[in-house]
Amino acid sequence: MPKPSYNGTTYRMEAKALILKGYVHKYGANVDTDVIIPARYLYTSEPAELAPHCMEDIDPSFQLRVKPGDIIVATTNFGCGSSREHAPIAIKAVGISCVIAQSFARIFYRNSMNMGLPILESDEAVAGTEKGDELEVDLTTGQIKNLTRGLTFQAKPYPPFVLELIEAGGLVEYTKRRLQAQKAKS
Amino acid sequence: MGKTLAEKILSQKSGTDARAGQMVIASVDLVYVQDTTGPLTIRQWEASGLERVADPSRTIVFIDHAAPSPRRELSNDHIFMRAFAQKTGAILSEAGEGISHQIVAETYAKPGDVIVGADSHTCTGGALGAFATGMGSSDVAIATALGKTWFRVPETYKVVVNGHFSKGVYPKDLILHLIGAIGADGATYKALEFSGDAIAQMEMEGRLTIANMAVEAGAKVGLFPADDIARRYLEAQGRSHGFQPLQPDDDALYERVIEIDASTLEPTIAKPHTVDNIAATRELKGTKIDQVFIGTCTGGRIEDLAVAAAILHGRRRHPSTRLLVAPASKSVLMEALMAGYIETFVEAGAIILPPGCAACIGVHQGIPGDGEACLSTANRNFQGRMGNPQAFIYLASPATAAASAIIGEIADPRDML
Numbered sequence: 001m002p003k004p005s006y007n008g009t010t011y012r013m014e015a016k017a018l019i020l021k022g023y024v025h026k027y028g029a030n031v032d033t034d035v036i037i038p039a040r041y042l043y044t045s046e047p048a049e050l051a052p053h054c055m056e057d058i059d060p061s062f063q064l065r066v067k068p069g070d071i072i073v074a075t076t077n078f079g080c081g082s083s084r085e086h087a088p089i090a091i092k093a094v095g096i097s098c099v100i101a102q103s104f105a106r107i108f109y110r111n112s113m114n115m116g117l118p119i120l121e122s123d124e125a126v127a128g129t130e131k132g133d134e135l136e137v138d139l140t141t142g143q144i145k146n147l148t149r150g151l152t153f154q155a156k157p158y159p160p161f162v163l164e165l166i167e168a169g170g171l172v173e174y175t176k177r178r179l180q181a182q183k184a185k186s
Numbered sequence: 187m188g189k190t191l192a193e194k195i196l197s198q199k200s201g202t203d204a205r206a207g208q209m210v211i212a213s214v215d216l217v218y219v220q221d222t223t224g225p226l227t228i229r230q231w232e233a234s235g236l237e238r239v240a241d242p243s244r245t246i247v248f249i250d251h252a253a254p255s256p257r258r259e260l261s262n263d264h265i266f267m268r269a270f271a272q273k274t275g276a277i278l279s280e281a282g283e284g285i286s287h288q289i290v291a292e293t294y295a296k297p298g299d300v301i302v303g304a305d306s307h308t309c310t311g312g313a314l315g316a317f318a319t320g321m322g323s324s325d326v327a328i329a330t331a332l333g334k335t336w337f338r339v340p341e342t343y344k345v346v347v348n349g350h351f352s353k354g355v356y357p358k359d360l361i362l363h364l365i366g367a368i369g370a371d372g373a374t375y376k377a378l379e380f381s382g383d384a385i386a387q388m389e390m391e392g393r394l395t396i397a398n399m400a401v402e403a404g405a406k407v408g409l410f411p412a413d414d415i416a417r418r419y420l421e422a423q424g425r426s427h428g429f430q431p432l433q434p435d436d437d438a439l440y441e442r443v444i445e446i447d448a449s450t451l452e453p454t455i456a457k458p459h460t461v462d463n464i465a466a467t468r469e470l471k472g473t474k475i476d477q478v479f480i481g482t483c484t485g486g487r488i489e490d491l492a493v494a495a496a497i498l499h500g501r502r503r504h505p506s507t508r509l510l511v512a513p514a515s516k517s518v519l520m521e522a523l524m525a526g527y528i529e530t531f532v533e534a535g536a537i538i539l540p541p542g543c544a545a546c547i548g549v550h551q552g553i554p555g556d557g558e559a560c561l562s563t564a565n566r567n568f569q570g571r572m573g574n575p576q577a578f579i580y581l582a583s584p585a586t587a588a589a590s591a592i593i594g595e596i597a598d599p600r601d602m603l
Binding site for chain 1: 222223225228229230233234235236250257259260263303304305306308320321322323324326327328370371374375401404406519548549553566568569570571573575
């Protein structure tokens, strides 16, 4: 099968650390997938090509401020709109380690798990965090520490299979590993 | 305890007694992708190592979002998609055939089916009583290979619509009103299930528009019963063989019941930049509109074009307002040609675009300029949606769109009917 010359590789997340630390970029309600990564850039699914356009329509200075490990914090319905998996890919590729929101849209929630992008729901953490704060997130316990303000919040921790999925780097890699394990057994 | 439509379908397809809140693995009757999410789905499918397609005759690859392709990279994506179809035997729907959701309704979806697509508006199929929902590329890749996927059985909001629609008010106004009332996340993770007199009398075209926009309130699916209207729609396509009516049980358990009196509705508009930012059309009269777009999976069906043509007949677009019309599918285009609607549009000064998503997602065919306002019959008005974050998108019915194209400002269609 011919592969397009501009995009010959398959997308795969690198394995994830389970304790994350970074500075906050804060947004309001209904951050949709069209502003996370506009359709005009969906001629590629290469993380490196999507990354420079992440959030550009809603926050033109995001690209200048974002540093590896940073955390996006938003209020309700984060990731609403299109089913494009390019949205969690772009967020990951720009260096964001985790998204914390009061609530997520349904398809984005599932896509983030499948892409190995950690996302957590916590009303308290969103209310107690401002732009520029430094957070530390422990995915195994769901604990969110605001290091700037000396506050601690508790999000619902992931069940073990989701942690495994995040560690594997997403659904496809996870499925592949399970298939290989099955083959090795039989 | 009886079952909702969602519980009935997922029980049947999972072989379990499926109840809201449970996780089930259900067989999938139809899987589809389109050309923005399809290439990634195919790459994920390749990467999974599963190396098979569960049922090629129920797997469809649509080229509709960039059709025909406006740039080299997208042309190459199309090559990649065609090669996948060729290799696996999956069905290919070429550029010009039309929008995936419309073709699925015309040709494939049946009551009681489970349908997954790598497009959030896959929920359109709910109009035919199918549990149809959008997913990301990785999920669809695995469903393509295995012919099954997991679901959390959704709780259901019952939306009961009684009364008669007033003249100039359409199903599009109803769904915009509902999204405005419950909010863009008002039904997140839930199923919407529609019933009532006004629904029982509503034609399939209107139902498809409503089911399509269930996701704009966050819903997983927007379900309609498979009744006489569904049977007649399938009959007209020669697909009513083995038709089984599908209704929810009278004693089904609903998380919430929302009642709407259709006779109190009026023409409604979603203002920039969220679909729940609604207003009565009459309150926005006089807002200058630079471009009107009549088309998409929520405004490009034959009923929609008939309403728009009736208003535009013998009239012309305002000289400073561009008018774009894109039929939802090739068969809609053919019907509109025979009915004389296309002639009416051309005489009214419209640009006719090929069947497909056209201007809706901002990759080609009608990107608005900086500071411009576009009135569209689409389902989404997010900032940048049509290709320019400096533009403003208003959503309305085809009647409101046609009336506004003539005046050059937002207009109330009741003044022209």
